[in-house]
Amino acid sequence: MIKNNASISFASEMQSLQMGYVDQLKSMFPEIIQLKNALTQKNSDPAKTERLSRLVHTLSGLGTTVGFPMVSESGRKLSGLLLAGEKSPAGDNDARHQELVRYLEEFEKACHQVILNETTSDKGNHAMETTSTSSESQSKIVCILAKEGRPLHDIDKQLQHFGYVVSCTSNVEEFKASVAHLNPHAIIAYSDMSAVDVEMLKDLPQSENKRSYPPQIIIISSQDNFHARLAGVRLGAHGFFPENTDVIQIVDKIEHLVAKFSIPPTYHVLVVDDDDVQVRFYTHVLQTSGIMTTVIGEPHEALEVIANQSVDLVLMDFIMPECNGQELATIIRQHEKYVSLPIIFLSARDDLEQLLINTGLGIDDFLVKPVTGDQLVSVVKSRAQRSAELQVLMARDSFTGLHNHAHFMDMLAMELGQVKRFKTSTAYASIDIDHFKNINDTYGHVAGDHVIKSLSRMLQQRLRRSDIIGRCGGEEFGIIMPDCTLENASLIIESMRLQFAEMAFKMDNADVRVTFSAGLTALAQFDKLDDLIKAADKALYSAKNQGRNRLVVV
Secondary structure, eight states: OOOOHHHHHHHHHHHHHHHHHHHHHHHHHHHHHHHHHHHTSSSOOHHHHHHHHHHHHHHHHHHTTTTOHHHHHHHHHHHHHHHHHHHSOSSOOHHHHHHHHHHHHHHHHHHHHHHHHHHHHHHHTOSOSSOOSSTTOSSOEEEEEOOTTOOOTTHHHHHHHTTOEEEEESOHHHHHHHHHHHOOSEEEEEOOOOHHHHHHHHTOOOOSSOOSSOOEEEEEESOOSHHHHHHHHHTTEEEEEETTOOHHHHHHHHHHHHHHHSOOOOOEEEEEOSOHHHHHHHHHHHHHTTOEEEEESOGGGHHHHHHHSOOSEEEEESOOSSSOHHHHHHHHHTSGGGTTSOEEEEESOTTHHHHHHHHTOOOOEEEESSOOHHHHHHHHHHHHHHHHHHHHHHHBOTTTOSBOHHHHHHHHHHHHHHHHHHOOOOEEEEEEETTHHHHHHHHOHHHHHHHHHHHHHHHHHHSOTTSEEEEOSSSEEEEEETTOOHHHHHHHHHHHHHHHHHOEEEETTEEEEOOEEEEEEEGGGOSSHHHHHHHHHHHHHHHHHTTSSOEEEO
8 A cells, every 4th residue: 555655754753653652651650559549548739639639730731632532631630630639628528528539540540541551552552542644544633623611521532432532522713723633533513404515514624644544534413304404514524423422433423434435346257268469458448447467368267366365356258269158156155155256257259148047057147248348347346346245245253344243253263263373462352241131131132232333343343453352242252363462462352341340331310330350361271172162161150150340360
């Protein structure tokens, strides 16, 4: 992939800022803990209160800018309480002291989470950073324009749990500056769709570095009617939600829009034809349209190419000297794993359609020569895309989009073989949502489905693209983590466990917290797939028996 130098430069600059911020936080953290412990005691030293206030102010002021909004938010709360304490008359105020302790613990937790994520990223070589050197990085940037005095319903914090870098402000000028500088993947605007709001949103600045698609606009509005939605469409918004919408719906919309407008998929076509002139025409037309081609002139080479390369479609001449297209297609279809591989025939025979109907080969399409370039590209792309979509449906769980159990087990078996062959480090985790039956029984299956979807989306957002995630049962998940030691995998799973436990699910007008338990092991310890699965399950059961909401490593 050709990368945009401006994008790389900007991302590197942001990454450098983040590293500097984390280093500063690490150096301050021991003193913050000491001051926190001192201030939890009543009648604490005012000098220590002032010192902590300065440290908190320093860290919270830059947190959101470099991608750590939880530090900024908890820091602002703590700063306000510390300042109020300095101005209030001396005295023993139990309620205020309890609130101070709570905010101190919240700030400590936010700081610790940043340090944990940064350490996990370095040691595990995982994409846990908030930015990457690629404009198509997994950590996506979201700029939010809030309404002054209107609640966000924690959407900024919830989005961060899913791995997004979030910049949130109710100041219009700050919002525009963030859009211009951060080059966000998505913009979320809280708007009543008034004339003033619409005019302001028309005038958004261009990002300093452009990716292949502009930021996707999502409107969250108190006015959910036709005219408000029409105004949103005219602003270029592809998403429109009423207030109090579940964050998972917004996450799904962001992911869908980014995937839709990202770089289109590429396909690999195997061309089987012994006519050099025809082959040169086919390959030129297809390659010009971004389709990779492999050409063979001998039909007997086809199976070897299909077996050793990722082929999305076979384009073959019907008339060939060694064997004709009908015979070669029959040989390919005899292999069960190639039954769904698209095959397109090329021939000058006018009766080709009737011939194929009579043979019952299940050929996907045919083209009668002469074939135009546009016709060839259109048919190849549509058939390859349709086949790719069907393959995804066959291998994916329809609800979560994760690998289904059968496909996941096949991939786990392949990874075990790779580990044995190349002596690499790969970890396997088995995850199960705690007390899931109680959630269904108490709040209904819709609530349970929401929890499953949220966890699956969080796993997709927080793990690397090379990690393999499967839905292995109703509320059970499996994770294969290639090139990852057991120690580093433990840090990753533990970080996600803590973050998932912090998420609040709206059920019957209450905020409900849900946790998961996990068992973790290394593939290198096992020769057989059954033994590997049993060990991970045993560790998971141990975590359940020890009280749930924990990770057990074996």
